[in-house]
Amino acid sequence: MTEPSGLIPPLPPPSATPLGEPLIAIRDLTVHFKTGKDRVVKAVDGVTLDIRKGETLGLVGESGCGKSTLGRAILRLTEPTAGQVIYRGQDLAHLSARQMREQRRHLQVIFQDPYASLNPRMTVGQIIGEPLATFKLARGREAEQRVQELMETVGLSKRFVKRYPHEFSGGQRQRIGIARALAVDPDFIVADEPISALDVSIQAQIMNLLERLKREKNLTYLFISHDLRAVRHVSDRVAVMYLGKLVEVTGARTIYDEPLMPYTKALISAVPVPDPEIEAQRRRIVLQGDVPSPLNPPSGCRFHTRCPYAIQICREVEPALVEIKPGHSAACLRISPDSPDIDRVPSGEAPGLV
Amino acid sequence: METGNGTLLKVRDLRTYFETEDGTVKAVDGVSFELQRGETLGIVGESGSGKSVTNLSIIRLVPDPPGRIVGGEIVFAGRDLLRLTEDEVRKIRGRRISMIFQDPMTSLNPFMKISKQLMEMTRLHLGHNKAEAHDHAVKMLETVGISDARARAEDYPHEFSGGMRQRVMIAMALSCKPELLIADEPTTALDVTIQAQILELIKKLKQETGTSVILITHDLGVVAGMTDHVVVMYAGKVFERAPTRELFALPGNPYTKGLLKSVPDPSAEQGRLYQIPGLPPDVAHLKPGCPFASRCDRVAEICRREFPPFVRLNANHHSLCHFAAEVYQESRAESSDAS
């Protein structure tokens, strides 16, 4: 099919990434914010993580853990302080603004707040069509058609193309945001709390939509959320963050059935289960105290102040993320590949200390 | 109804309407339920269901205008709250019925010390003098688990974290030992580990003081773990009312069933999630018939024409549906299949 003149022909397909090769390799990524006179918020502190092509990687943690900051740093919406983000052989963290803009075609984002993530003064058609114009992918009649196709793909009637964001419900607005992210045919999408602001019945719709789109369009997701149930459902692998550091990474099922690190155990146990029988019987780990501030994270293992298993050494030495079982890494001094079950480790011992 | 120690609160046919640019919004349209002493009642609903407005109506904090309670009764310990004067209601608020809200950031006065805000409650309602009130305030802070309470009482709200502020709210709400505590999404804005702490706290305090609790939430997991009875609301109406165990095990309403199925169950491997199709209702423009008709997977012609009856499935279980009995039967069949 001949292309109309003046338009940039579509980019050649990415060189085939062998199965299992990371699509995005994050190495030692650090994001520190200076908040006046010597106070530094260590939002993300040395995170190393692979995001594999075709997977949904769930990123969970509570407020202050840095998961949103990590997602934004990957896309350079927040400037990383140090580290690398390697995508297709290039380090995104060190590209110039113009080079980065070119890469944005492949890396998109969906935000949490469907009310704030759409410009209230633009119509839906304009919002979804803007990326097409920015990257010169389509024009005029063809652009209109593409916009309408996108709307139908995400489950919105194309008759609404002239409406404004405030005339839609929350779930519909989130669909518009998804359509906008898809407009450029990206490889990778960071979904930053995409369902937290929606009603329960709509959450299921959006989760199903995201899964279907992933299959149809060969996408890779970073699914950031504090809702463990949702993350467990949509993700292939899950990474847990605490105060700027990765503390556990493994498959989605495993993180729920066999969490290794005490924080993960507490997190899983804190999630209420919609079944009264189970709720009545289950033993819950209730943590003491509040999440410490990322301005002044605790020394050694950052979780030691709330950890029911903490011993003296935990205050002094920061644990590294170690592969305890195949495909299952955790950062805890009190477990090791030989003694993975923390409940069985004799008190006072730290087999993970090398 | 179950015996308990008597009925504390009886809401009958409550109607609260709002006049807006779009017309009259029937936020709460004929809601009835009861609460026994010492029990926890959960009210579940999504946006537009009317759950928050119901509770604001109970303590008569509905902004007027544009809202107005146009009908019904709210009988609290024998007296109809809707017939009381503003002064009489004010005596009850805080003293016998307390409320905690979702956002602890905006519920506390940022310019007043915590101790002062707590003292205000007891000096007003219990007639404490300054010293008594201060001691009581410190004791309440200790009860809700704030360490170093005497020192922290002199802090301002912004010096507390979200979880701690919510604890302070609970301390305020319980400082006059109310008979009824209404908690409107108390943990929605909090982290999940903090949520677990707060819910445990509410449970513990309830046991110690015997306060009855109305817990409003959209999280079915919280409902499962905290409540004795549940009321499911949709479009300003009660769609189902049952003891908690029964509601989860044997739902009698397609909406409830749909909700239960669409929450991802962390302990099971699921394929595609069940999703309730369509959008939440536009409460300003409701069509005749059942408000859930356009989204129901067993909708029939009668559903669109006639408003459904409130069917009594058994002594404690009611459901608003033309096919309530059938849905209930199916649930029974499914559960006996499973067991």
Place this chain on the structure above:
Amino acid sequence: MQLPVELAVAEGDIQVLDVDGYVKGTSLWKDAWRRLLRNKLAVFGLVVVVLITVIAILGPAIIQAATGITYDYIPRDVTLIKSIPPFRSASGGFSWTHPMGTDNSGRDLLARVLLGGRISLMVAAISTLVSLLIGVGYGAIAGYLGGRVDSWMMRLVDVLYSLPYIILVIVLLAMFRSSTALGQLVLLFVALGSVSWLTMARIVRGQVLSLKNQEFVLAARATGVSTARIIFRHVVPNTLGPVIVYATLTIPQVMLSEAFLSFLGFGVQAPLASWGSLAAEGIQNIAIFPWQLIFPGLTMALTLFSLNFLGDGLRDALDPQLRT
């Protein structure tokens, strides 16, 4: 293609379809306009302002065509050194010729009041427009770029703000007195416009600061939109609410400033007139020929409070920005 149920329109949704079968959208501006029209005081203000503007523009031409009288027409009979009261002729009987009377030189006051209207409104509108353009652009750039650029730009604004503007303007006008009508007007534009843009810049900068961290701006960055387009296509249109309100309330302020300056003798000179200069002339004879002050004064007051009503109405209409 059979669409899944989720594509169904929400129940009770009122839709208006346009020619191609698309559902018409209601922009926030349309919404605000509807709300404005419901505010009776604001509508009154709007109508009055529009009416006065139209009369000021067309009036002098109509009067000239009908009676041959212009604003600077001085009758040849030089014995008429006293002013003629309203609805009287030179000989003392009833006459339609001078509905507002004349000034001391015999010039028709109605024509002068209308001319004064033209000039006052024009000066106010153009000055406000100039201050809008400069202020919005300056404030948006400072606010969005932030950091040191922002610091320096706003320091400049602070310095300019602290200068005693009245004295400066008077000095300026005194130094550059012009004899041509155009010259006088341009001086006034410059003098008045150069002050009011400062507050506009501050307002816009404040708005931009809060908007630039909104997620839709982040989304625009994430989709590769250039900085210039983000500022002027995404951020600025969302600041226009307070800007419009402020502009509508600036016009009366500028009008008053111009009146004040003309009153002092620094603004327009005779034979040109503005409401302020007319008031200056009128006040000299207030004991004997009060109408020389009353008519321009009343007209100006009417315009000012109509603009204020309109401004208040706009603020209320534009405030609920996002419908829930």
